[in-house]
Amino acid sequence: MGEREVKIAILDRDGTLIDVYRDEETGTLQTAFHPSQIRLLDGVISGLKSLQSAGFVLAMATNQPGPAKGQFSAAAVTRTNDALVAMLAEQGILIARVEVCMHHPSVGPCSCRKPAPGMLDVIVDAFGANRRKSWMIGDARADLEAGMAAGVRTALVFRTDRCELCPLRGGPPGTPDVHGKTLAEVASAILAAG
Numbered sequence: 001m002g003e004r005e006v007k008i009a010i011l012d013r014d015g016t017l018i019d020v021y022r023d024e025e026t027g028t029l030q031t032a033f034h035p036s037q038i039r040l041l042d043g044v045i046s047g048l049k050s051l052q053s054a055g056f057v058l059a060m061a062t063n064q065p066g067p068a069k070g071q072f073s074a075a076a077v078t079r080t081n082d083a084l085v086a087m088l089a090e091q092g093i094l095i096a097r098v099e100v101c102m103h104h105p106s107v108g109p110c111s112c113r114k115p116a117p118g119m120l121d122v123i124v125d126a127f128g129a130n131r132r133k134s135w136m137i138g139d140a141r142a143d144l145e146a147g148m149a150a151g152v153r154t155a156l157v158f159r160t161d162r163c164e165l166c167p168l169r170g171g172p173p174g175t176p177d178v179h180g181k182t183l184a185e186v187a188s189a190i191l192a193a194g
Contacts, residue, residue, distance in 0.1 A: 006129040009051045009190070010120055010147075012138035013062035016157050016183065017044055018084065031064065033072040035083035041157075043182030048093045050187040056135075057127055059097040060085075061119040063142070068104035077102060097123050114138075115145030120152065135190055137183070144176055153177045153193075155186045 011017055014031045021037040022029055032038050052058055060081070067074045077100060085095045099119035101112040112118035124131055136147030137155040147154035156179040178189035 005133065006127045007056055007133035008059055008124060008127055008129045008135070008152075009056040010059045010061050010123055010134070010136045010152070011048075012114075012136075012140070012143045013060055013064075013081070013084070015041075015139035016137060016143075017041065017060070030071075031066065032080050033066055033076045035080055038080065038084055038087065040087070041183065043184030043187075045088075045091050045093070047183030047185075047187035048088065049091070050184070050191065052093060054191055057096050057129070058094060059099070059123045060095055061099045061114065061123060061136075061146070063101050063114050065102065065104035065113075067102045068107055074102055097126060099123055114142040115149065117146050117150035120146055120150035124150065124152065135177075137186060137190075153190075155179065155190055157181070157183055157186055 014020060017040065018032055019039045019041050020029045021032045048058060064077045066072045067077060081098050081100065085098065088095055099122055101110065101114070101119060103110040103113050110116070120136060124134060131151040132153070134152040135155050136143055136150065136152050137157065138144065139157045144154045144156060154176045156176040158179045159181045178186060178193055180186040180189055
Protein backbone atom coordinates (compact mmCIF):
# COMPACT_ATOMS: atom_id res chain seq x y z
CA MET A 1 0.00 0.00 0.00
CA GLY A 2 1.35 3.45 -0.96
CA GLU A 3 1.88 6.31 1.43
CA ARG A 4 -0.98 8.68 2.07
CA GLU A 5 -0.66 11.90 0.09
CA VAL A 6 -0.31 14.93 2.36
CA LYS A 7 -2.67 17.87 1.92
CA ILE A 8 -2.35 21.02 4.00
CA ALA A 9 -4.74 23.79 4.99
CA ILE A 10 -2.61 26.87 5.70
CA LEU A 11 -4.50 29.48 7.68
CA ASP A 12 -3.97 33.16 8.13
CA ARG A 13 -4.34 34.29 11.76
CA ASP A 14 -5.99 37.72 12.07
CA GLY A 15 -9.41 37.96 10.46
CA THR A 16 -9.42 34.24 9.68
CA LEU A 17 -8.93 32.51 13.03
CA ILE A 18 -9.10 35.40 15.48
CA ASP A 19 -10.67 38.83 15.49
CA VAL A 20 -8.84 42.12 15.78
CA TYR A 21 -8.52 43.63 19.24
CA ARG A 22 -10.15 46.94 20.20
CA ASP A 23 -8.25 48.99 22.76
CA GLU A 24 -11.00 50.28 25.04
CA GLU A 25 -9.02 53.35 26.11
CA THR A 26 -8.09 54.61 22.67
CA GLY A 27 -10.76 52.92 20.55
CA THR A 28 -8.10 51.77 18.10
CA LEU A 29 -8.16 48.40 16.40
CA GLN A 30 -5.04 46.28 16.17
CA THR A 31 -3.92 42.69 15.94
CA ALA A 32 -3.74 40.68 19.15
CA PHE A 33 -0.34 40.84 20.83
CA HIS A 34 -1.24 39.21 24.17
CA PRO A 35 -3.01 35.90 24.90
CA SER A 36 -5.79 37.76 26.74
CA GLN A 37 -6.70 39.49 23.45
CA ILE A 38 -7.42 36.27 21.52
CA ARG A 39 -11.05 36.05 20.36
CA LEU A 40 -11.86 33.17 18.02
CA LEU A 41 -14.12 34.11 15.14
CA ASP A 42 -17.44 32.31 14.56
CA GLY A 43 -17.11 28.94 12.91
CA VAL A 44 -13.38 28.51 13.60
CA ILE A 45 -13.59 25.42 15.81
CA SER A 46 -16.12 23.57 13.65
CA GLY A 47 -14.33 24.58 10.44
CA LEU A 48 -10.94 23.41 11.67
CA LYS A 49 -12.39 20.15 12.99
CA SER A 50 -14.02 19.49 9.61
CA LEU A 51 -10.76 20.06 7.76
CA GLN A 52 -8.76 17.98 10.23
CA SER A 53 -11.31 15.13 10.06
CA ALA A 54 -11.03 15.19 6.26
CA GLY A 55 -7.29 14.52 6.54
CA PHE A 56 -5.86 18.01 6.21
CA VAL A 57 -2.70 18.89 8.12
CA LEU A 58 -3.37 22.32 9.66
CA ALA A 59 -0.76 25.09 9.69
CA MET A 60 -0.72 28.85 10.20
CA ALA A 61 1.12 31.54 8.22
CA THR A 62 0.81 35.06 9.56
CA ASN A 63 2.29 38.49 8.83
CA GLN A 64 3.06 40.20 12.14
CA PRO A 65 4.92 43.47 11.43
CA GLY A 66 4.35 44.89 14.94
CA PRO A 67 7.91 44.17 16.14
CA ALA A 68 9.45 45.79 13.02
CA LYS A 69 7.28 48.86 13.60
CA GLY A 70 8.21 49.00 17.31
CA GLN A 71 4.64 48.39 18.46
CA PHE A 72 5.36 45.25 20.51
CA SER A 73 8.04 42.61 20.88
CA ALA A 74 8.73 39.46 18.88
CA ALA A 75 8.29 37.58 22.17
CA ALA A 76 4.73 38.97 22.42
CA VAL A 77 3.92 37.61 18.95
CA THR A 78 5.35 34.20 19.83
CA ARG A 79 3.52 34.11 23.18
CA THR A 80 0.20 35.00 21.50
CA ASN A 81 0.65 32.43 18.72
CA ASP A 82 1.60 29.74 21.26
CA ALA A 83 -1.51 30.57 23.31
CA LEU A 84 -3.72 30.30 20.21
CA VAL A 85 -2.20 26.93 19.28
CA ALA A 86 -2.74 25.71 22.87
CA MET A 87 -6.34 26.98 22.88
CA LEU A 88 -7.06 25.05 19.69
CA ALA A 89 -5.29 21.95 21.03
CA GLU A 90 -7.70 21.98 24.00
CA GLN A 91 -10.46 21.54 21.41
CA GLY A 92 -8.65 18.60 19.78
CA ILE A 93 -7.27 20.69 16.90
CA LEU A 94 -3.58 20.28 16.03
CA ILE A 95 -1.78 23.16 14.36
CA ALA A 96 1.24 21.25 13.04
CA ARG A 97 3.38 24.26 12.10
CA VAL A 98 3.39 28.03 12.55
CA GLU A 99 5.31 30.38 10.27
CA VAL A 100 5.53 34.08 11.09
CA CYS A 101 6.89 37.02 9.11
CA MET A 102 7.80 39.86 11.46
CA HIS A 103 9.17 42.10 8.70
CA HIS A 104 7.57 45.29 7.41
CA PRO A 105 7.85 46.77 3.89
CA SER A 106 9.25 50.02 5.33
CA VAL A 107 12.47 48.19 6.26
CA GLY A 108 12.87 46.51 2.87
CA PRO A 109 11.45 43.58 0.94
CA CYS A 110 11.53 40.00 2.18
CA SER A 111 10.53 36.68 0.65
CA CYS A 112 8.28 35.58 3.52
CA ARG A 113 5.76 38.40 3.96
CA LYS A 114 2.47 37.63 2.21
CA PRO A 115 1.73 38.19 -0.66
CA ALA A 116 5.14 36.55 -1.21
CA PRO A 117 4.85 32.76 -0.97
CA GLY A 118 7.85 32.19 1.32
CA MET A 119 6.01 31.03 4.45
CA LEU A 120 3.66 28.82 2.43
CA ASP A 121 6.56 27.24 0.54
CA VAL A 122 8.31 26.42 3.84
CA ILE A 123 5.16 24.75 5.21
CA VAL A 124 4.33 22.78 2.06
CA ASP A 125 7.93 21.62 1.64
CA ALA A 126 8.26 20.64 5.32
CA PHE A 127 5.43 18.14 4.93
CA GLY A 128 6.08 17.14 1.32
CA ALA A 129 2.48 18.13 0.58
CA ASN A 130 0.66 18.01 -2.74
CA ARG A 131 0.25 21.67 -3.70
CA ARG A 132 -2.82 21.07 -5.88
CA LYS A 133 -4.61 19.43 -2.93
CA SER A 134 -3.52 22.05 -0.41
CA TRP A 135 -5.17 25.37 0.45
CA MET A 136 -4.33 28.86 1.68
CA ILE A 137 -7.25 30.21 3.72
CA GLY A 138 -7.28 33.90 4.59
CA ASP A 139 -9.27 37.11 4.67
CA ALA A 140 -7.20 39.44 2.50
CA ARG A 141 -5.84 39.90 -1.01
CA ALA A 142 -2.31 39.17 0.26
CA ASP A 143 -3.45 35.70 1.41
CA LEU A 144 -4.93 34.93 -2.00
CA GLU A 145 -1.88 36.21 -3.86
CA ALA A 146 0.47 34.21 -1.61
CA GLY A 147 -1.59 31.07 -2.21
CA MET A 148 -1.59 31.56 -5.96
CA ALA A 149 2.17 32.23 -5.98
CA ALA A 150 2.76 29.05 -3.93
CA GLY A 151 0.64 26.98 -6.32
CA VAL A 152 -2.02 26.03 -3.77
CA ARG A 153 -5.76 26.56 -3.98
CA THR A 154 -7.22 29.62 -2.28
CA ALA A 155 -10.14 30.23 0.05
CA LEU A 156 -11.41 33.50 1.45
CA VAL A 157 -13.23 34.15 4.71
CA PHE A 158 -15.25 37.14 3.61
CA ARG A 159 -17.80 38.88 5.79
CA THR A 160 -18.49 42.52 4.98
CA ASP A 161 -19.95 43.34 8.40
CA ARG A 162 -17.14 41.82 10.50
CA CYS A 163 -15.10 44.88 11.40
CA GLU A 164 -14.01 48.36 10.50
CA LEU A 165 -10.58 47.07 9.46
CA CYS A 166 -11.92 44.75 6.79
CA PRO A 167 -10.01 45.68 3.62
CA LEU A 168 -12.52 43.83 1.46
CA ARG A 169 -15.72 45.79 2.00
CA GLY A 170 -16.07 46.40 -1.71
CA GLY A 171 -16.19 42.67 -2.44
CA PRO A 172 -13.76 39.80 -2.53
CA PRO A 173 -10.56 40.46 -4.46
CA GLY A 174 -9.40 38.31 -7.30
CA THR A 175 -10.99 34.95 -7.69
CA PRO A 176 -10.59 32.62 -4.73
CA ASP A 177 -11.43 29.00 -5.46
CA VAL A 178 -14.03 29.16 -2.67
CA HIS A 179 -15.26 31.68 -0.13
CA GLY A 180 -17.69 31.95 2.77
CA LYS A 181 -18.73 34.19 5.65
CA THR A 182 -17.14 31.97 8.31
CA LEU A 183 -14.37 29.41 8.45
CA ALA A 184 -17.06 26.74 8.87
CA GLU A 185 -18.63 27.79 5.54
CA VAL A 186 -15.23 27.91 3.88
CA ALA A 187 -14.35 24.43 5.18
CA SER A 188 -17.62 23.03 3.79
CA ALA A 189 -16.87 24.63 0.42
CA ILE A 190 -13.33 23.19 0.41
CA LEU A 191 -14.60 19.70 1.16
CA ALA A 192 -17.25 20.01 -1.54
CA ALA A 193 -14.60 21.17 -4.05
CA GLY A 194 -12.67 17.93 -3.51
